[in-house]
Amino acid sequence: MNRKEARENAFLLLYEGVCKNDESAEEIFEKATAERELQTDAYVKDVFFGVYAKAEALEEVISKNLVGWKKERVSLVSMALLRLGAYEILFREDIPVKVSINECIELSKKYDDDKAYIFVNGVLNAISKDQSLS
Numbered sequence: 001m002n003r004k005e006a007r008e009n010a011f012l013l014l015y016e017g018v019c020k021n022d023e024s025a026e027e028i029f030e031k032a033t034a035e036r037e038l039q040t041d042a043y044v045k046d047v048f049f050g051v052y053a054k055a056e057a058l059e060e061v062i063s064k065n066l067v068g069w070k071k072e073r074v075s076l077v078s079m080a081l082l083r084l085g086a087y088e089i090l091f092r093e094d095i096p097v098k099v100s101i102n103e104c105i106e107l108s109k110k111y112d113d114d115k116a117y118i119f120v121n122g123v124l125n126a127i128s129k130d131q132s133l134s
Helices: 001-019 025-035 043-053 053-063 075-089 097-109 116-133
Strands: none
Touching: 001 025, 001 043, 001 075, 001 097, 025 043, 043 053, 043 075, 053 075, 053 116, 075 097, 075 116, 097 116
C-alpha cells in the first residue's frame, strides 16, 4: 500500500469516527480492520489514533480557521478531511504541507460535494499559514 492509499484508508477511518462518535477509536479501528478488512500500516495507525489523541488541539485550530462558518455546518466528510490535514500539518513533520493539503483536496473531490474541496483547501491553507507564524 502506498502513502496515497494509506491516507485514503486513514480518512475512511476518521470519517467513520465522525459518524460513530459513540464508539471509541479502538472499536472503530477493530471493526474496520476485522469486518471490512481495511488495510492499515504504521502511517494509518499513527494518523487515526493521533487525531484522537490530539482531538482538542485539532478542534481548536480548525474552529479558529473556519472563518464565516459554524462547525455544525461543515459536512462530515469535510470535517474528517480537516482533521486529517490539520494533523499532518501540525504533527507530521515528515510530510510536506503542500502534499497534505493537495491530498486532502483530492479526497474531497472524490468523496464530498462538488465544491467542498475549495472550502477544505481554504481552511487547511489558513491552518498552515497560522502554523508558520508560530
